[in-house]
Amino acid sequence: MLKELLVCLAFAGSSAMAQDKSFTLQSPSALTDTGLLNHILPRFSLKTGIRITLSEDEGIAAFGPDGDPVFRQGDTIWHFRNSENDNTQAFYDWLTSDVGKRTVEGFTPDEGVPFSADVSVQVAAVVVALTGDAVLGEDVSLSRCGRCHVVNDSNRMNAIGSTPSFALMRSFSDWEGRFQTFYLLRPHAAFTQVKDVTDPFPDNLPSPIAPIEVTLDEIDAIVAYVGTIAPADLGGPIQSQ
Known part of the structure; x- marks a missing residue:
C-alpha cells in the first residue's frame, strides 16, 4: 500500500512539473499564418521541454507591437511581451540567443520576404535640397x-x-x-x-x-x-x- 502511495505521489509530482513547463502564447493571425511559429516552437520545446500553446485571443505572453523587439519581416518588427514567468523568460532568452536567431532566419516563408533577427531601426538619411542659385x-x-x-x-x-x-x-x-x-x-x-x-x-x-x-x-x-x-x-x- 505504501509503495503504491509513493508511486502515485511521484506521478502526481511529475505531472505537476510537466504542467509547470508550459504556457499560452498569444499570436495574431498575421504572424501565425506565415508559418514561422510552426518552425520555431517545436525546436524550442525540444531544446527546453517547455510546451507552448498558441492562441489568437489570450496568453500570458504575446507577439505584437508592444514589448521587446525580437525579429522582423520586411518593415514589420515583431515584439515579444513577456510576463513574470520563468517559462516565458526562457523563450525570450532563446529567441534572442544566437541559436534562436539562426532558427528564425533559417525559416523560408511561402509568401513574403524572409524573417531577420536584426531589429535595429534603419534611419533613412535625410537629403536636404539646396535651393539657392x-x-x-x-x-x-x-x-x-x-x-x-x-x-x-x-x-x-x-x-x-x-x-x-x-x-x-x-x-x-x-x-x-x-x-x-x-x-x-x-x-x-x-x-x-x-x-x-x-x-x-x-x-x-x-x-x-x-x-x-x-x-x-x-x-x-x-x-x-x-x-x-x-x-x-x-x-x-x-x-x-
Missing part, C-alpha cells in the same frame, strides 16, 4: 570669401594659405550648417554684416578689416555652390607600423 553662389564666394579662402582653382594663388579651402570644409560632416551660419562663427562675426539679420558694428568696435556684406539669399547661393564642390580627399587613416 549655385552660379550666383560662386560669384559671391569669390568676391566675398575669396580674399581669404581658396574657393576654386581661379583664386588659388590669391587666398591666405592658412585658411581652410572650400573643398576642405566641404569634407566636414556639418559643412552645410557651417556655411549657412558662417557669419556667427569666429572670426567672421567681427567683420560680416548680413542685411536685416545682424546689428551694425558698435562705434567703439568697428570691423578690423573691410567688412563683408551679404544677404540671406546670397548665403543660400553660397551653400548651393559649395554643395557642387567635391569634398577634398584627405586620404585614409595613418596606419601604425
Whole structure:
C-alpha cells in the first residue's frame, strides 16, 4: 500500500512539473499564418521541454507591437511581451540567443520576404535640397570669401594659405550648417554684416578689416555652390607600423 502511495505521489509530482513547463502564447493571425511559429516552437520545446500553446485571443505572453523587439519581416518588427514567468523568460532568452536567431532566419516563408533577427531601426538619411542659385553662389564666394579662402582653382594663388579651402570644409560632416551660419562663427562675426539679420558694428568696435556684406539669399547661393564642390580627399587613416 505504501509503495503504491509513493508511486502515485511521484506521478502526481511529475505531472505537476510537466504542467509547470508550459504556457499560452498569444499570436495574431498575421504572424501565425506565415508559418514561422510552426518552425520555431517545436525546436524550442525540444531544446527546453517547455510546451507552448498558441492562441489568437489570450496568453500570458504575446507577439505584437508592444514589448521587446525580437525579429522582423520586411518593415514589420515583431515584439515579444513577456510576463513574470520563468517559462516565458526562457523563450525570450532563446529567441534572442544566437541559436534562436539562426532558427528564425533559417525559416523560408511561402509568401513574403524572409524573417531577420536584426531589429535595429534603419534611419533613412535625410537629403536636404539646396535651393539657392549655385552660379550666383560662386560669384559671391569669390568676391566675398575669396580674399581669404581658396574657393576654386581661379583664386588659388590669391587666398591666405592658412585658411581652410572650400573643398576642405566641404569634407566636414556639418559643412552645410557651417556655411549657412558662417557669419556667427569666429572670426567672421567681427567683420560680416548680413542685411536685416545682424546689428551694425558698435562705434567703439568697428570691423578690423573691410567688412563683408551679404544677404540671406546670397548665403543660400553660397551653400548651393559649395554643395557642387567635391569634398577634398584627405586620404585614409595613418596606419601604425
